[in-house]
Amino acid sequence: MWAYETSFYQIYTLGFCGAPFENDGKLEHRILKVIDWIPHLKKLGVGAVLFNPIFESDTHGYNTRDYHKIDIRLGTNEDFAKVCKALHKEGIRIILDGVFNHAGRGFFGFQDVLEKRWDSPYKDWFNINFDGNSNYNDGLWYEGWEGNYDLVKFNLKNPAVADYLIDSVKSWIEEFDIDGLRLDVAYCLDTEFIKRLRRETDSFKSDFFLTGEMIGGDYNRIMSDELCHSATNYECYKGMFSALNSMNLFEIIHSLLRQFGPENWTLYKGRHLISFVDNHDVSRIASILNRPEHLKLIYTIMFGMPGIPTVYYGSEWGEKADKSQGDPALRPCFEKPQWTELTDTIASLCKAKNESKALNYGGFKSLLLTNRQCIFERECEGDRALVVINADEGSFHANFDARAGKGVDLISGKEIDFGGGLELSPYTAYIISKLQ
Structure with missing residues (x-):
């Protein structure tokens, strides 16, 4: 799709x-x-x-x-x-x-009901009670979406x-x-x-x-x-x-x-x-x-x-x-x-x-998670991407198991080396792909 x-x-x-x-x-x-x-x-x-x-x-x-x-x-x-x-x-x-x-109150079918009442061929298109009244004083009651009577609910059955x-x-x-x-x-x-x-x-x-x-x-x-x-x-x-x-x-x-x-x-x-x-x-x-x-x-x-x-x-x-x-x-x-x-x-x-x-x-797998940092992996048929977030105002050293040491950040185009961990600057966001 x-x-x-x-x-x-x-x-x-x-x-x-x-x-x-x-x-x-x-x-x-x-x-x-x-x-x-x-x-x-x-x-x-x-x-x-x-x-x-x-x-x-x-x-x-x-x-x-x-x-x-x-x-x-x-x-x-x-x-x-x-x-x-x-x-x-x-x-x-x-x-x-x-x-x-x-539909709206201006919808042709509802307007026909207001005019012809029981004689309208559209009376069963909506949920109507001719013995009641509406907020608009129509002389009939109808169901509105979540109580909004400018929105006239259809009878989809x-x-x-x-x-x-x-x-x-x-x-x-x-x-x-x-x-x-x-x-x-x-x-x-x-x-x-x-x-x-x-x-x-x-x-x-x-x-x-x-x-x-x-x-x-x-x-x-x-x-x-x-x-x-x-x-x-x-x-x-x-x-x-x-x-x-x-x-x-x-x-x-x-x-x-x-x-x-x-x-x-x-x-x-x-x-x-x-x-x-x-x-x-x-x-x-x-x-x-x-x-x-x-x-x-x-x-x-x-x-x-x-x-x-x-x-x-x-x-x-x-x-x-x-x-x-x-x-x-x-x-x-x-x-x-x-x-x-x-x-x-x-x-x-x-x-x-x-x-x-x-x-x-790709599926979803969490590799590292703290209150202020996360790294998750998406993988499909050998193609992998690591999403890396440091939400903190301070730097952070991330140690995680990523099965690789280098890749390219798809946002900046820069090469990222994370063999032995990853040094994250404040407010960092990476999507690392083309992993080596």
């Missing part, structure tokens, strides 16, 4: 393009801005763009009105087709946000709903040639719907990639050979920054051993979870870490551990934003991309991920 051998770049599309929060009904061709960023994506070395919602919606994209029409604030279907063609020309794949648990949504996906593949989907709130979706979506998308496009949003719990609920290929690794998202801020690397290494370690009982061995240090729903990592020197380290851990590393737009140059400022602060419009020393590091990490069989498919 192509997705296992690259890294993703996530764009919250409405924010990235500077669209107004409320759908003002005015056509603007903002989505074409993505084309201007393609040289940046190429230089960074990512292999796919994950677009958060792009279809016509009431406000933030997750309250969809029309699953067949690009949001008018972003442009037209023809505009997005042009974007997809330009990305594909440069070898960059396209993943869309599939919002299938719920209704074959007509599943038909409509899967036909929509088929149209996206036919019209835009998309390569995958992220399933929003996948932990809420009906399992049989996910199974059908996997079967159908496999038949539409043989290498089509499905991943799902999982906030917690067992990711195997939505991930298997019959379900999604992948799921969001929120456990290690929290574990990475928490371990660095508390100077307790045991926290993240324990999670990685639990998920991918060499024992037979590990949860996700052989699976490829979505790895991330921030996204459109959480504070940017540069605002969370107590020490800015740890930025390079946390990205090295993310790219070095098993999974599909995902970079959120703007964070590659260290942009800051806190969740307490509200979601719009996390989803800004940047005039143009920036490039910093951190971006250099992430570009090197993308290159390493693209070229290393060990980073793409």
Whole structure:
């Protein structure tokens, strides 16, 4: 699967393009801005763009009105087709946000129910009680996602709903040639719907990639050979920054051993979870870490551990934003991309991920672990990589069994000699490969 051998770049599309929060009904061709960023994506070395919602919606994209029409604030279907063609020309794949648990109040089917009540052919598309009332005083009650009544929950057990949504996906593949989907709130979706979506998308496009949003719990609920290929690794998202801020690397290494370690009982061995240090729903990592020197380290851990590393737009140059400022602060419009020393590091990490069989498919083995230092090994079919972290402000001498004495750091390109141990400067991050 192509997705296992690259890294993703996530764009919250409405924010990235500077669209107004409320759908003002005015056509603007903002989505074409993505084309201007393609040289940046190429230089960074990512292999796919994950677009958060792009279809016509009431406000933030997750309250969809029309699953067949690009949001008018972003442009037209023809505009997005042009974007997809330009990305594909440069070898960059396209993943869309599939919002299938719920629609917006402006969705045509729900509007029909509000108008025709019992006589609407769409009344069974949702979970409705005509004897109740809603927060919007509709004269009927309906189920909203987690109590949010601007998000009208679909009845996915209704074959007509599943038909409509899967036909929509088929149209996206036919019209835009998309390569995958992220399933929003996948932990809420009906399992049989996910199974059908996997079967159908496999038949539409043989290498089509499905991943799902999982906030917690067992990711195997939505991930298997019959379900999604992948799921969001929120456990290690929290574990990475928490371990660095508390100077307790045991926290993240324990999670990685639990998920991918060499024992037979590990949860996700052989699976490829979505790895991330921030996204459109959480504070940017540069605002969370107590020490800015740890930025390079946390990205090295993310790219070095098993999974599909995902970079959120703007964070590659260290942009800051806190969740307490509200979601719009996390989803800004940047005039143009920036490039910093951190971006250099992430570009090197993308290159390493693209070229290393060990980073793409290797197992996980801990070689050295203290509160402030860790070394772990990834190995696959003779290809090996050592991920080395010194989170301390002081130097550290690492003694560990690595079966070799020299290698090349894939981040800096420098030769590293660790025969007899490894001298680590403060805030060091290596991925050592080409071991001799």
